[in-house]
Amino acid sequence: MIIKIEDATVADAEQILELQKWAYISEAEIYSDYNIPPLIQTQGEIIEDFDAQLFLKAYPFQKSG
Numbered sequence: 001m002i003i004k005i006e007d008a009t010v011a012d013a014e015q016i017l018e019l020q021k022w023a024y025i026s027e028a029e030i031y032s033d034y035n036i037p038p039l040i041q042t043q044g045e046i047i048e049d050f051d052a053q054l055f056l057k058a059y060p061f062q063k064s065g
Contacts, residue, residue, distance in 0.1 A: 004061035012057055013046045020046075 008016060024038040049055075 002061045002063065003058050005056055005058045008055035008057040010047050010050055012055070013043050013050075016055060016057075017041065017043050017046050 020038050020041070024036060028034045028036055028039055
């Protein structure tokens with residue numbers, strides 16, 4: 001399988017936020033603290049971060065032919 005990596009766009013912000021929350025929920029459970037920044041960040045804040053940070057996305061890629 002080929003994995004393609006490319007720049008994410010603002011249109012990907014909702015999925016980025018969902019993945020971020022999924023990734024940090026186990027840490028929040030360990031410390032019984034659900035107010036850690038990755039869990040309370042909003043989609044709007046992620047969109048603002050596109051101005052200062054590089055976001056990447058990866059997905060399976062099928063060659064045609």
